[in-house]
Amino acid sequence: MSETNTFPMRQAINWTPTRAAGLIRLEAFLPNAGYAYARTRNVDRGPEDRSNVSALSPWIRRRMITEEEVVAAVLERHSPSAAEKFIQEVFWRTYWKGWLEMRPGIWDRFNHEHDPLSAALGSDRKLAAAMRGETGIEAFDHWARELVDTGWLHNHARMWFASIWIFTLRLPWQLGARFFYDHLLDADPASNTLSWRWVAGLHTRGKHYLARASNIRDNTLGRFDRASGLDESAPPLTEDEPSLPALARPSSGGRPTAARVALLLTEEDLHPESWPLEADIIACAALAVFPVHPGSPAAEFSTGALADALARAQSRFGAEGRLVVADEIADWARSTGAAEIVTGFAPVGPIARYLDAAEPRLQEQGQRLVRLQRDWDKRAWPLATAGFFKMKAQIPKMLAESGLILPR
Ligand SMILES: Cc1cc2nc3c(=O)[nH]c(=O)nc-3n(C[C@H](O)[C@H](O)[C@H](O)COP(=O)(O)OP(=O)(O)OC[C@H]3O[C@@H](n4cnc5c(N)ncnc54)[C@H](O)[C@@H]3O)c2cc1C
The missing domain is CATH 1.10.579.10 (DNA Cyclobutane Dipyrimidine Photolyase, subunit A, domain 3)
Incomplete structure (x- = not known):
């Protein structure tokens, strides 16, 4: 047994919560994203060596780097067949989001x-x-x-x-x-x-x-060779209610139509630079959520990611920016005087709930909440009706529609 359990842990990844740091990680991982990834991705080499996986999930989850960007970068380096496994894994995220979006009851x-x-x-x-x-x-x-x-x-x-x-x-x-x-x-x-x-x-x-x-x-390179006492024959869990909730339609977002809009950034989409915006951006805010464990790595990443996105938005759009908490959304929106508040589409989860709660007050104030849904999600989510296979089979078609590969 090697000495891996000494804490604090040495880590291979620099988890700086900025888009720039995520792009540096992407660049470092790219050479390994082809067949090497398919061969070795299941091995957990420990926190000191993450060279066989991308470790990009904190950035991709918030769309500080989008799925489309990551896949495009990988396809610039590798053939579609060499990159196939990696791209399929990226689509697992999309699949889960689409699946839950159609079954919010879960x-x-x-x-x-x-x-x-x-x-x-x-x-x-x-x-x-x-x-x-x-x-x-x-x-x-x-x-x-x-x-x-x-x-x-x-x-x-x-x-x-x-x-x-x-x-x-x-x-x-x-x-x-x-x-x-x-x-x-x-x-x-x-x-x-x-x-x-x-x-x-x-x-x-x-x-x-x-x-x-x-x-x-x-698959831990022998780091844990004595995992005795595991129940290796337990039956699967079952639920009281065997049938799944009825399928809801995946909701679709709108498009801004006003000449002057304000942007509300949330951790569901922190890349406003790639939103289809033609209007004047007169203000920006980032929605801060109270962390469960203040000071934890997750809380620090969230705080830093929001600050990074706000700074990028301010610099790109030349607009004032501030942090708001959920209860302040409507007051902040009124203070901007914008006819529309534009935000990245929030799939099922706490942020969607905050937006749902704020929307009636925005309407009372005569302001429309525009939830921008990315084409990536629009194409893929409707395929998440059953198992992953149905989506997997359509990946080449979706990549061709995104212009990332040539149509077959
Ligand atoms: C019990 C359990 C809980 C999980 N909870 C989360 C979670 O809260 N958030 C989260 O982002 N992932 C979750 N995952 C999925 C997966 O473990 C991580 O996305 C993955 O480990 C991220 O590592 P990576 O960036 O090196 O992935 P890579 O292997 O480099 O894959 C590239 C990207 O594809 C996506 N991806 C890869 N595998 C999966 C997967 N199985 N499901 C969804 N997306 C995937 C991620 O965006 C990832 O960054 C969970 C998996 C399990 C088994």
Whole structure:
């Protein structure tokens, strides 16, 4: 066993929450985004070596760098077949967002179930040990501490961790999902909630993900070779209500029509430079959300990302900018005097809820909230009606429509 569990952890990635830092990371990763990624991406080499994966999720999640930009950059370096696996992974994010957008009840249900479970198990020792990394399962304990210390975990570690949480420790998946959501730099309602449900066997019903000691050993380069005591034969979870909520239509955003508009930046889309804007931008604001753990890596990334986006918007559009909290949206909007408040489309999650709550007051003030939906989402989300395969099959067509590859 190597000495990887000494804290604070040394990290390969510079998690500076600016677009510029994300672009530097993208440039460094590009040579590895082709066949090498497809071959090696499942290996978790530890926080000191992230060369086999992009580690771009905190930037992409907020669209400080857009999916389209990342895919375009990868296709400039690699052929479509060499880049196929990487591009498919990028579309997993899109798939989860589209899937949840059509089934908002799953997010409501998660929140509804979480609070009573949290109240009932608030002082549970097993739960506290899991979150502190003191279960005695060495690999799991490492990841719990890595998550809290750094705010990031490799995808395979997330799968193993969630599986051990659910099937070996037999803790409610909802509490694990919230633990991730509260600490991840890339915390995302769709990717996180639905990935936990996928591991549990609730997404593809009856098909769950079981962490195996041999798989952990092989894919951590032997860093964790004694993950004994895992339940490797637990059955999938089931839900009381077997049928999924009825499909809602994915909502579509509008387009600004006024001559003078104000921009409201949120962590759902922090690249206003690529929004289709022709109007005069007379003011900007960034919506700050109170962090669950002030001072944590995730809270610092959020704060920095908003400040970075606001600074970029001010410099690009030459408009005044400030931070607002949810309750201040309507007052700020009125103070701008703009006929339209333009924001990036917020898919299901807390930010969409803040916007929904502010919208009636904006209307009373005679101001229209314009939620700009990107073509990337418009093309892909309607394909998220069932499993990922349906979207995957359409990736070449969507890339051709975006002008990123030639039509087949
Ligand atoms: C239990 C669990 C919880 C998760 N919670 C989140 C979350 O809150 N936020 C989040 O962004 N991702 C989440 N993921 C998905 C995935 O683990 C991360 O997106 C990925 O590890 C990011 O690492 P990377 O940037 O190096 O990805 P790469 O492997 O380099 O992939 C490139 C990009 O593709 C996207 N991507 C890759 N894999 C996935 C995936 N499985 N699902 C969605 N998008 C993907 C990301 O934008 C990523 O940056 C979760 C996965 C699991 C199993």
